[in-house]
Amino acid sequence: MTTITSTAARTIPVRLHLSDTDAVDEPRVSQVIVTGWPVAPGLAINVTLDEDGLRLDGRYSLTHLPSGQAIAQRLCARHADQAAVAAVATGIDWTDDAKQIVADERTASLRPGVAVWDWCGYDAFCRAEAYPRPDSPTYVSR
Incomplete structure (x- = not known):
């Protein structure tokens, strides 16, 4: 008999810091606080919120924790993992x-226009899936 344990x-x-871009003179x-998964000190992946503050299930953002700003957003789980790996590989102290x-x-x-942002942001070909993926390179059960 085999027992599979899942953690x-x-x-x-x-903590996300969302700015209202319509109010230039008084931004x-x-x-907003959402659930995230730590990927490195200072970095986490979290569910993306739309303009109305609603969860976009199956779409994720890579967020810089000290600022609450997204580094990459609206990514599928696979591309969120790739964005996290690319960010960590820079060697930056996040x-x-x-x-x-x-x-x-x-x-x-x-930065925008470079690989991380172009992976799938608004790409309909990437399917929505739950995060973390079991084969995620950033997944560590604790």
């Missing part, structure tokens, strides 16, 4: 504040 991936609260920033992260030349590969 859930550790989750953490992720509003709201904070626990730094946002200004230091943006100023670091190693973030160039993570």
Whole structure:
């Protein structure tokens, strides 16, 4: 008889900082806390929220925890994993504040128009799936 034991991936609260882009002269920033999965110190993957604050199940964001800002968003689980691996591979200390992260030349590969952002953001060909995936390179059960 074989017994299969399953442990859930550790989750953490992720504080998202969402800005209202319509109010240029008086931008509003709201904070929302969602469930996330840590992938490295200062980085987590979380369910993406749409413009109305509703969960887009099956779509995920890679978020810089100190700033609450997304590095990549609206990704399928597979591409969220790839974005996390690419971000960690830069060697950046993701626990730094946002200004230091943006100023670091190693973030160039993570900017809009480059691979991470182009993987699947709005691509209908990527199917929605639950995160974390069992074969995820960032998945560590605790």
